[in-house]
Amino acid sequence: MSLSWSFRRKVLYLAAVAVIAAGMLFALYELFFTAAPTCRDGTQNQNEAGVDCGGVCSLLCADTARAPQVLWARAFQTDTPSIGSGQAGVYTAAAYVQNQNGAAGARSVRYSFQLFDANNSLVIERDGVVDLPPVQTIPIVEQNINVGTRSVARALFAFSEVPAWERVSAGSIPVLRMSGQNLLPDGSRLSETVSNDSQTDVTNVSIVAVLFDTHGIARAASKSILASLPSGSAQEVVFTWPAGVPNVVRAEITTLPSF
Numbered sequence: 155m156s157l158s159w160s161f162r163r164k165v166l167y168l169a170a171v172a173v174i175a176a177g178m179l180f181a182l183y184e185l186f187f188t189a190a191p192t193c194r195d196g197t198q199n200q201n202e203a204g205v206d207c208g209g210v211c212s213l214l215c216a217d218t219a220r221a222p223q224v225l226w227a228r229a230f231q232t233d234t235p236s237i238g239s240g241q242a243g244v245y246t247a248a249a250y251v252q253n254q255n256g257a258a259g260a261r262s263v264r265y266s267f268q269l270f271d272a273n274n275s276l277v278i279e280r281d282g283v284v285d286l287p288p289v290q291t292i293p294i295v296e297q298n299i300n301v302g303t304r305s306v307a308r309a310l311f312a313f314s315e316v317p318a319w320e321r322v323s324a325g326s327i328p329v330l331r332m333s334g335q336n337l338l339p340d341g342s343r344l345s346e347t348v349s350n351d352s353q354t355d356v357t358n359v360s361i362v363a364v365l366f367d368t369h370g371i372a373r374a375a376s377k378s379i380l381a382s383l384p385s386g387s388a389q390e391v392v393f394t395w396p397a398g399v400p401n402v403v404r405a406e407i408t409t410l411p412s413f
């Protein structure tokens with residue numbers, strides 16, 4: 155018995171639809187059931203300790219990552235307005251933060267400095283974003299904070315979000331060496347030479363200087379960005395406090411390379 159043309163056409167259409175549906179099902183199977191596991195697939199697989207964290211993944215799981223510890227926070231007056239000048243008093247705020255996660259770092263972490271007067275009233279709040287490299291002690295500095303005619307008695311530092319810590323391979327961190335530190339007795343000038351002992355050029359290196367008195371209390375801080383330092387080269391970094399910083403006896407300069 156011969157089949158009508160219309161019936162054969164329907165059969166061809168149905169066959170084509172079946173082939174397309176089978177192809178789509180095969181693609182979905184390949185995507186969800188046979189694709190190689192990764193650290194960004196939203197599934198706890200491989201030898202991960204959690205979803206996309208721990209094990210072979212560089213991201214530390216939230217229950218194992220340790221929160222950074224704020225060691226201290228201070229505000230330093232860098233410019234005092236003269237009476238009737240209408241100018242603003244200017245402060246620098248600084249904090250020392252301890253990274254308790256060893257060879258792990260966190261990128262683009264939001265934070266805030268709050269400056270208070272002697273009556274514990276908020277004078278000003280300054281927000282910022284910082285990368286926390288795999289360095290044990292991380293200084294964070296905010297400069298040029300205008301407070302008008304008010305005075306600042308204390309500073310409070312806090313992170314505005316929980317950092318996402320990731321393991322950082324040692325080979326991705328440039329080897330920077332500091333040498334030849336020179337601090338003038340009046341605390342007006344601090345210099346040191348930074349050398350790039352890495353095999354590659356480095357860029358955007360934050361360098362932070364903090365001055366301390368005989369009691370180990372921070373008395374001044376400053377920050378500089380080294381835009382570029384070619385491999386095998388060296389450059390002197392200079393920090394100045396024109397009015398001087400009395401009673402300082404030592405300085406700490408920390409390099410915070412990008413990672």
